[in-house]
């Protein structure tokens with residue numbers, strides 16, 4: 045068998061990815077993590093998460109709802125809740141998927157905030173100062189607007205914000221820094237894309253939600269652009285790499301290129317003590 049690349053092993057160790065998982069065990073692990081976190085910090089009462097209609101937020105939302113439901117039953121405290129947040133930029137073409145996801149997870153509360161007015165206002169204000177905002181840059185402003193909305197809701201509900209970052213996104217830094225990357229707890233961290241899929245399958249989630257093509261859907265000019273097109277590498281290859289399988293050298297180099305370029309996203313802001 046081909047020996048693992050040195051950086052591949054380092055990445056696997058850093059992101060704590062397992063080559064295989066037992067979906068039931070990993071569901072329990074994430075749910076217990078969220079329950080314990082809420083129990084340990086006095087005053088916290090809610091979990092807040094944006095639901096896009098994609099795979100990751102469907103999984104994180106279903107696990108969050110399980111966590112608060114179990115907490116309510118175990119403690120008798122009925123103030124624990126999960127708030128699902130719809131954050132369309134105007135009209136979202138796959139709105140029905142998002143609502144199907146919310147129905148599947150049986151969210152306690154649903155809040156809807158259209159991020160378009162705020163995102164557009166920010167772009168206009170910047171452009172009024174002569175700063176030309178590209179469509180790509182605007183995409184990151186949309187993602188940060190979603191973060192702001194979720195923190196506004198958390199602040200009003202003794203809540204914390206859940207992030208959906210997982211190993212297959214973390215390795216390429218495929219998220220907006222302080223946008224969807226801005227969160228308080230990340231219950232899917234350690235899992236790759238197919239492992240998340242296996243967990244949704246175990247939970248009997250609607251197939252169309254976990255077989256859906258992953259997209260950040262941030263750009264006006266390229267709506268629903270598949271992550272795999274933006275990245276130039278498939279999730280199957282990323283998952284193989286993270287599970288310690290051998291992949292073609294050009295694939296490994298692409299993944300490692302993303303990993304190195306996005307190191308700053310996986311770190312706290314740098315200080316004079318950093319190297």
Ligand SMILES: NC(=O)c1ccc[n+]([C@@H]2O[C@H](COP(=O)([O-])OP(=O)(O)OC[C@H]3O[C@@H](n4cnc5c(N)ncnc54)[C@H](O)[C@@H]3O)[C@@H](O)[C@H]2O)c1
Pocket residue numbers: 180181183184216217218219220221222260261262263269270271274308
């Ligand atoms: N497909 C889409 O629709 C779409 C649209 C926009 C963004 N995205 C994805 O979201 C992700 C976000 O894009 P991004 O990474 O360009 O933007 P980002 O905002 O997440 O990160 C870039 C910012 O990080 C900081 N930074 C950059 N290099 C740094 C360094 N070496 N040290 C410290 N800080 C540094 C700078 O502030 C820079 O503006 C990307 O993976 C992108 O592909 C997707």
Ligand SMILES: Nc1ncnc2c1ncn2[C@@H]1O[C@H](COP(=O)(O)O)[C@@H](O)[C@H]1O
Pocket residue numbers: 093094095096098100101129130131132133136190208219224258259260261
């Ligand atoms: N349209 C959306 N509504 C609510 N929440 C959203 C929306 N788009 C993205 N999100 C949240 O951001 C993360 C990351 O999305 P990616 O597709 O991985 O870029 C997603 O899980 C939602 O929590």
Ligand SMILES: O=P(O)(O)OP(=O)(O)O
Pocket residue numbers: 096097098099100101102208257258259260
């Ligand atoms: O984060 P989500 O829920 O939008 O899933 P995906 O990354 O698969 O689009």
Ligand SMILES: [Mg+2]
Pocket residue numbers: 096098099258259260261
């Ligand atoms: Mg998505």
